[in-house]
Amino acid sequence: MGDVISEMLKRTPLFAAHQRRGGKLIEFGGWEMPVQYSSIVDEHLCVRRSTGIFDISHMGEVWVEGPAAVEFLNATCTNDVRKLAVGLGQYSQMCTETGGTVDDLYIYRIADSRFLLIVNASRIEADVAWLKGRHAVFAAAEQVGVEDASDLWAAVAIQGPRVIDFIDTLFPGASKGGACVAAPTGLIKNQIGIWTWEGSDVFVARTGYSGEDGFEIVAPAGQIESLWERALAVGHVGCLQPCGLGARDTLRTEVCYPLYGHELDDATSPIEAGLGYFVSWDKGDFVGRTVLAEQKAGAITKKLVAFRMTDKSPPPRPGYPILVEGVRVGTVVSGTQSPSMNVGIGMGFVPPEMAGPGRPLSVEIRGRVFAAEQVKKPIYRKG
Amino acid sequence: MSSQVPADLKYAKSHEWVRINGDTATVGITDHAQHELTDVVFVELPAVGRVVKAGEACAVVESVKTASDIYSPVSGTITAVNAAVVDDPSQVNSAPYGNGWFYQLKLSQPTEATSLLTPADYSTQIGA
Numbered sequence: 185m186g187d188v189i190s191e192m193l194k195r196t197p198l199f200a201a202h203q204r205r206g207g208k209l210i211e212f213g214g215w216e217m218p219v220q221y222s223s224i225v226d227e228h229l230c231v232r233r234s235t236g237i238f239d240i241s242h243m244g245e246v247w248v249e250g251p252a253a254v255e256f257l258n259a260t261c262t263n264d265v266r267k268l269a270v271g272l273g274q275y276s277q278m279c280t281e282t283g284g285t286v287d288d289l290y291i292y293r294i295a296d297s298r299f300l301l302i303v304n305a306s307r308i309e310a311d312v313a314w315l316k317g318r319h320a321v322f323a324a325a326e327q328v329g330v331e332d333a334s335d336l337w338a339a340v341a342i343q344g345p346r347v348i349d350f351i352d353t354l355f356p357g358a359s360k361g362g363a364c365v366a367a368p369t370g371l372i373k374n375q376i377g378i379w380t381w382e383g384s385d386v387f388v389a390r391t392g393y394s395g396e397d398g399f400e401i402v403a404p405a406g407q408i409e410s411l412w413e414r415a416l417a418v419g420h421v422g423c424l425q426p427c428g429l430g431a432r433d434t435l436r437t438e439v440c441y442p443l444y445g446h447e448l449d450d451a452t453s454p455i456e457a458g459l460g461y462f463v464s465w466d467k468g469d470f471v472g473r474t475v476l477a478e479q480k481a482g483a484i485t486k487k488l489v490a491f492r493m494t495d496k497s498p499p500p501r502p503g504y505p506i507l508v509e510g511v512r513v514g515t516v517v518s519g520t521q522s523p524s525m526n527v528g529i530g531m532g533f534v535p536p537e538m539a540g541p542g543r544p545l546s547v548e549i550r551g552r553v554f555a556a557e558q559v560k561k562p563i564y565r566k567g
Numbered sequence: 568m569s570s571q572v573p574a575d576l577k578y579a580k581s582h583e584w585v586r587i588n589g590d591t592a593t594v595g596i597t598d599h600a601q602h603e604l605t606d607v608v609f610v611e612l613p614a615v616g617r618v619v620k621a622g623e624a625c626a627v628v629e630s631v632k633t634a635s636d637i638y639s640p641v642s643g644t645i646t647a648v649n650a651a652v653v654d655d656p657s658q659v660n661s662a663p664y665g666n667g668w669f670y671q672l673k674l675s676q677p678t679e680a681t682s683l684l685t686p687a688d689y690s691t692q693i694g695a
Contacts, residue, residue, distance in 0.1 A: 223605040224631040430632050498609045498629050521608040521631050550611075550627070 196241035197338045197405045201412055205426055213306030213445075215242040218428040227431035228523040231394050232566075235344030236427035237415055240400065241408060244308035244334040246301040246315065252327030253297045260318045260471060261291065262454055264464035268293040271363025273374045273389055275462050278314060279472030283453035283479060286314045288444055292376045292389065294362055300376075300387065300402070304444045308334050318471065338408035342415060343398030343435070346422035351399055353418045354411075355379040355388055362387065368399060382407050393432060395439030395562065437518050438564035440490050440531060446502060446517040447488055447531060455479040456533070458488045458561070486514065486533040490561045491545060493528035497554035500530040505548040508538050516547060522564065528556075529563045570599035570695050573664055577680055578689035579640035584664065587680055592641050595668040596628060596659065599693045604630040607659040612648040612670055619645065619672065621679050626669055628659060641679050643672035 193216040202209065207218030218239065220227060230236050248257055257265045263276035273292035277285050287307040292300040303311045312332045319330050342351065352367040359365050359377030368388050371377055376389035384404045392398035403411050416424055433443070442448050447457045454463055455476055463476055493500065500519030505512045519530030534545065541560040546553045576584045582600035586593040601607065609629040619625045619639040626637035648670045652658050659667040674680075684692065 219632065220605065225606040434631060498611065498627070498634065499631070501634065521629075523606075523631065526608075 194242070196239055197408050198239045198241055198340075198412055201409055202239065202426075207426065207428060210429075212429055213242065213304070215305055217242060218426075219430045220428040221426045224428070224430035224434060225523040227425060227427040228434050230423065230425045231344045231396055231427060231431060231435055232524055233344070234346045234423035234425075235342060235398075235419060236425050236431065237412065237419065238341040238343065238427050238429075238432055239412070240341050241338035241405070242305035243339060244301075244303040244305065244311065244332070245337040245339075245402060246303060246312060247331045247333055248299045248301060248315075248328060249297060249331070250328035251297055252322075252324040253299055255324060256319065256322050256328045257291060257299060258467050258470060259322065260315065261289070262463040262470065262472070262476070263291070264467040265291055265293065265299065266467065267464075270295055271359075271375055271377060273376050273391060277448070277454045277459065277462065278311065279453065279470075279476065280450065281472060281475070283455070283472045283475035284450040285444070285448040285452055285454060285457075286450065287311045288442060288448055288454075288459075290391065292362075292387070294376070294378075294387070302339075302400075302402070307444060308332070336405060337402050338405045339400060339402045340408065340412055340415065341392055341394075341398060341400045342419070342424070343392045343394040344396050344422070346424075347398055349422040350418045350424070354415055355381070355386075359388075361385070371399075381411055386411070393441055394435040395441070395564065395566075396435075433518075434520050434523055437520050437529065437531070438522055438524055438562065440561040440563060443518065452486075452533075453479055453484075456484050456486050456488065484536055487536040487539040488517075488531055489534055489539045489545075489558045490531050490563050491529070491547075491556040491558050492522075492525075492563060493547070494555045494557050497528050497547070498549050499528045500547045500549065500554075500556070506532045506534055507546045507548055507553060508534070508544070510553075512548075513538055513545075519547075524564050528554075530556075570597065570602055570693060571664070572597070572599075572686045572690045572693075572695055574686050576664070576686065577640070577683035578686065579638065579683060580692065581638045583637060583640045585640045585680070585683060587674070590674045590677060591646070591671055592643065592674055592680075593668050593671045594637075594640060595663055596637060597689070597693075598663045599695065601660050601663045601667070604628065604633075604635065605660065606631045607656045610652050610656045610659065610669070612653060613645050615645050615648060617645045618675075619643065621676070628656075637669065639672070640683055641672070641674055642676045643674045645670055645672050647671040
């Protein structure tokens with residue numbers, strides 16, 4: 185116990201706020217971030233039952249803008265940005281020619297030819313290098329620009345069913361850009377609008393990573409602390425609590441949202457990770473298309489499955505072997521004790537012929553074998 | 568938040584406590600340790616009869632976030648384990664010096680206890 189925190193770690197503009205509120209700080213993807221304030225279970229259940237606020241300023245913001253932005257993004261990412269009206273966002277991936285995943289990301293259409301990409305903290309440098317590399321070979325390169333604005337922007341996520349009790353107080357009135365709505369609660373899932381905070385434009389999206397209703401707010405780095413404090417003040421009516429990355433991870437694991445480095449990496453495709461829904465086939469060529477199409481037709485050697493432990497066991501954790509009939513067939517990539525269900529849950533890769541809800545597998549933990557069963561995703565459903 | 572460090576116990580640097588009564592020792596983890604772990608969800612204890620050496624990993628405590636080894640502060644033979652804490656691991660959080668104890672052993676090297684931390688030493692270590 186007692187994590188050694190390197191002086192090399194990056195800090196978000198909310199670092200002082202985390203210290204003031206007693207957040208327990210750990211290293212995550214090169215950043216010094218709060219893992220918890222009270223306890224992971226407490227914060228997790230707070231998000232499921234009321235609301236929690238998370239610092240997600242470590243995530244990256246990249247602008248893609250210009251008359252050829254649609255064509256560039258459609259040639260570079262798996263999903264189809266032509267599906268996006270102004271003020272709408274989509275989940276997508278960037279793949280390599282061999283189908284491995286560079287990163288998974290959210291793409292928001294802020295204006296007709298202006299897109300905001302939200303990428304993983306640990307992948308900002310790799311993503312920007314990849315996007316610039318693709319831009320250099322893009323036929324209409326002079327018609328589109330790629331700009332990393334990660335240092336200029338910060339972000340928070342407010343998640344949980346009671347967010348609707350106070351989000352309109354935090355951002356009064358109608359949006360002034362993006363989706364045209366009378367109030368933040370007028371946004372539907374995946375919509376994004378622009379409001380004003382202390383004289384600056386902020387982006388408010390009805391998205392999240394918890395499986396609950398919620399909003400993600402991207403604001404200039406200098407304005408995020410006042411927004412965080414104000415949210416905690418007005419959020420009192422929704423029992424809003426600050427939450428750390430520990431609860432963020434257990435919440436997303438229960439609903440089987442992928443985390444780069446676990447369910448996805450440069451040797452794993454969106455098809456293998458069960459994210460084929462976000463790969464569009466009727467939009468022309470894009471990086472990785474040939475390999476992804478072969479995989480969709482059946483040429484995969486591993487498939488992501490979700491499971492829950494059936495007997496009392498230690499929590500499954502990333503790296504533990506998955507066994508079927510006593511033989512190692514795969515590896516756990518995410519796992520925890522589910523705070524909502526109080527049972528061990530996880531995800532892992534197995535050969536496709538062994539994948540399917542209801543089918544057994546077991547997890548080896550410190551040399552002992554514990555029974556589990558595969559379940560349909562998401563592992564946790566409300567109600 | 569200040570952690571409790573009872574005056575009648577001895578401590579290991581790795582955050583275990585020992586209560587010595589004649590040639591029997593009871594072992595658990597400290598209030599500071601349970602604060603650091605939070606949300607204890609699983610406890611794995613050694614088999615009765617196992618012989619352990621001081622400093623040997625002989626139990627595991629798991630929180631939602633992580634699994635941590637528990638090192639025996641003293642050498643001896645395990646004589647009893649706390650089945651109740653296996654059934655309800657949250658007792659490690661609610662009563663680390665009481666119902667949340669881990670195991671008892673019969674000391675094989677009683678003099679080892681003199682090299683353990685005093686409550687004052689341990690308080691200094693954790694900044695309490």
